Amino acid sequence: MDAGLPAAIGAALVWGTYIFVLKRSFSGYPPAGLTVLLNAAALAWFLPVTAATIDFAPAGSGSGPAGVAAGVFQAVATVDPAAVGVVALTASATAAAFVLFLKAIEGGDVSYVTPINKVIPMFVLPLEVLLLGEVLAPIQVAGVVVATAAVYVANYEPGSLLAPLYGAVRSRPAQLALLSAACYAVGDLGKRVALQELAIPGTLWVPLLLAGAGLILLPAAVRNPASVTRGDLPKFLAAGGLVALGEYLTTVAFAALPASVASPVINTQAIVAVVLGGIILGERYFRIRLVAALLAVVGVTMIAL
Numbered sequence: 001m002d003a004g005l006p007a008a009i010g011a012a013l014v015w016g017t018y019i020f021v022l023k024r025s026f027s028g029y030p031p032a033g034l035t036v037l038l039n040a041a042a043l044a045w046f047l048p049v050t051a052a053t054i055d056f057a058p059a060g061s062g063s064g065p066a067g068v069a070a071g072v073f074q075a076v077a078t079v080d081p082a083a084v085g086v087v088a089l090t091a092s093a094t095a096a097a098f099v100l101f102l103k104a105i106e107g108g109d110v111s112y113v114t115p116i117n118k119v120i121p122m123f124v125l126p127l128e129v130l131l132l133g134e135v136l137a138p139i140q141v142a143g144v145v146v147a148t149a150a151v152y153v154a155n156y157e158p159g160s161l162l163a164p165l166y167g168a169v170r171s172r173p174a175q176l177a178l179l180s181a182a183c184y185a186v187g188d189l190g191k192r193v194a195l196q197e198l199a200i201p202g203t204l205w206v207p208l209l210l211a212g213a214g215l216i217l218l219p220a221a222v223r224n225p226a227s228v229t230r231g232d233l234p235k236f237l238a239a240g241g242l243v244a245l246g247e248y249l250t251t252v253a254f255a256a257l258p259a260s261v262a263s264p265v266i267n268t269q270a271i272v273a274v275v276l277g278g279i280i281l282g283e284r285y286f287r288i289r290l291v292a293a294l295l296a297v298v299g300v301t302m303i304a305l
Contacts, residue, residue: 004256008265009300011249016272018242023277025235031102031215033226039214041240042247043176046206049248053203083198087205090190091212097183098217104176116177118151121264123185128192128260136260143302145262150271150295153288185263192259195251210247261303268296 025036037181101117122143128134191209194200200208228236253262271293278286 004262005265005300005303006252007249008253008262010255011246011253011266012076012248012269013272014242014249015266015269016270016276017270018239018246019273020276020280021239021242023273026239029226030221030224031098032220033224035098036214036217036221037226037228037236038240038243039210041236042241042243043207043210044212044237045241045244045249046203050203050207054201080198083200085196086190086194086198087200087208087212090187090194091209091216093183093186093190093212094209095216097187098181098213099220100176100180100183104173107173107176116174117184118267118270119148119178120181120184120188120267121148121260123182124188125260125265127185127189128258131189132192132197134258134260136258140303143299144260145299146302147268147296147299149300150239150292151264151267152294153292163277167269188254188259188263191251191254192262195255200265202248202255205249205251207243210243265300265303268300 022034062178099116104117125141125144129136191205194205195202252261253266275286275290275293278290
């Protein structure tokens with residue numbers, strides 16, 4: 001846990017900054033096309049890391065292009081079907097969660113559906129306990145609950161605190177947001193299985209996940225492409241760098257921590273984003289966001305005990 005927790009906190013900071021950058025600099029782009037382009041930029045940043053850390057050449061084949069090509073063919077021929085299934089499930093669940101959330105905000109206010117979409121750890125915890133036999137100390141379970149509550153509060157706007165959850169009983173957008181959270185939870189669980197049980201190298205997992213999610217969203221991106229000018233390229237490369245770094249830190253966290261611990265810590269990214277929005281853009285309800293940040297610190301501290 002010692003190695004994973006700093007990575008999870010770092011991932012929350014990077015992803016929170018990324019969300020803020022998206023809101024400020026990429027609001028005019030179609031979501032699917034934007035995601036595909038940013039994933040492609042992240043791949044451009046990260047593939048040299050993969051090439052430098054993963055030896056694709058089999059013994060005796062040399063290190064030149066022919067040896068690498070032979071190694072890739074050998075890897076394909078000997079690939080573990082379970083690993084392929086987990087990669088496909090994780091990428092599909094992540095892409096489905098993204099699409100469901102977009103459908104939720106099409107039919108309901110962002111301030112209404114976003115808090116519901118951020119209760120991901122409350123799905124991860126029972127799934128990991130039931131399916132993988134994970135055991136957490138009571139103080140850690142309490143920390144998961146507190147950190148999840150912090151993320152919920154960070155996305156809450158004044159009114160009835162539990163109104164979005166009550167609305168999930170009869171509101172279609174709220175139900176879609178809840179289903180999106182469940183899909184994100186499946187993706188988080190898939191990351192833990194891939195990186196711990198199947199021991200897929202982290203520097204290989206990152207491009208697999210980025211490419212997999214990008215391919216799944218590619219048809220939607222083609223139907224509604226993002227218009228990118230030459231002047232946009234620097235900001236796409238910068239945002240792609242954040243995606244690459246965030247995905248790597250997330251991978252390190254899930255390789256070392258239970259998913260039910262990594263997920264709530266990483267999902268405090270929402271608090272980083274709204275606090276940045278309050279400080280830099282003067283967004284509303286800043287005091288509520290600070291309360292959420294304090295709750296997040298308390299929750300993460302409890303998880304680390």
